[in-house]
Amino acid sequence: MLHLLKLCVGPKEVAELAAGQARRAVADPPLRHQTRMMPKRAAELVEGGSLYWVLSGAIRVRQRILEVREERWDDGSSCAGLVLDPELVLLEPRPQKPFQGWRYLEAAAAPPDAPRGSSAASGLADLPPALRRELEALCLL
Numbered sequence: 001m002l003h004l005l006k007l008c009v010g011p012k013e014v015a016e017l018a019a020g021q022a023r024r025a026v027a028d029p030p031l032r033h034q035t036r037m038m039p040k041r042a043a044e045l046v047e048g049g050s051l052y053w054v055l056s057g058a059i060r061v062r063q064r065i066l067e068v069r070e071e072r073w074d075d076g077s078s079c080a081g082l083v084l085d086p087e088l089v090l091l092e093p094r095p096q097k098p099f100q101g102w103r104y105l106e107a108a109a110a111p112p113d114a115p116r117g118s119s120a121a122s123g124l125a126d127l128p129p130a131l132r133r134e135l136e137a138l139c140l141l
Contacts, residue, residue: 002044003105004065004082006035007098008053013129014061017053018088031084034071035102038080042068050089051082052105056133058093059111090114093136 011017025031039045050062064085071081094111127135 001048001107002041003049003052003062003107003110004039004045004102005052005054005059005096005105006033006102008055012056014055014088014090017055017061021084021086021088025086030066031086032071032081033084034073034079034081036079037101038070038078039068039102039104041104042080050110051084052091052110054096054098056129057095057097058133058136059091059096060093061088061090062110062113063088095137 008017011020021031033051045065045068049065051065052059052062055061064087065082066085067081067083069081069083071079073079090113091111092114
């Protein structure tokens with residue numbers, strides 16, 4: 001299975017990403033993310049692959065890629081439209097340095113999903129985001 005890894009520009013937390021995507025899904029369905037380069041391995045991505053989002057220096061969440069299609073931006077230039085499942089799946093955060101564009105991510109290298117309900121049950125969801133990021137950077141979470 002093949003995935004994509006992409007920096008999330010703007011939102012710093014998963015809740016912000018979710019809110020922005022919910023607005024876009026209503027205003028211009030289906031939910032999709034547009035990116036300049038068309039993945040050459042698009043067929044592999046739609047066979048169960050996900051888009052892994054990097055937020056605030058860590059891979060934190062993923063979404064299944066349902067379709068990869070050619071689209072056009074407002075200026076008429078072509079781009080890739082990644083049609084996404086609206087469900088955001090939390091991951092066990094893994095630090096990731098910034099990079100340009102997107103990267104292929106092999107399944108063996110992908111961070112595991114977080115156990116369902118783990119952050120809420122442990123109180124991690126209640127921590128201020130900056131404190132949680134600092135604790136993750138120190139490998140204490």
